[in-house]
Amino acid sequence: MIKKHIIYKKDKWNMLTVEVNGKQLILREISDQWGEDCHTFLSRPEMMHWVNERFPKQSFEGSEEEYESMMEAFRQV
Template sequence: MSNQGFKKHVIYKKDKWNMMNVEVQGTKIILTEITDQWGEESHTFIGRPAMMNWAKERFSKERFTGSEEEWDAIMLAFSEV
């Protein structure tokens, strides 16, 4: 099966072991998170609002360990999906 027409977005990529990618397949959004701590995790969302709700929980400002600029860049990348 060809993946033509699917849009891929990189939310962040620190190295080959720490990254998050999003693939849009119509109304279905597949998010893949790869970390050196937890391995690979996939999440499937039906629509952008569901993904954005997840992103706001996953990257809550209170628990985010990076800089404010990093948080802003991640949230901007999500909003551009």
């Protein structure tokens, strides 16, 4: 059974989801700029490492609350 988590969804062209398929975490990042980017992780720590590299707090475009709610959504996966 695959469980899907929506990390954020601004519209149908800008979203980030994580699907949990057994031990595998499949992260899909969809943007109107770059299309769909898919990453597969074998552990939550591996995924969180990628998240911290991809979304450094100092260069996040948005409010502190938006950043914290996105990070919390990742931690809930």
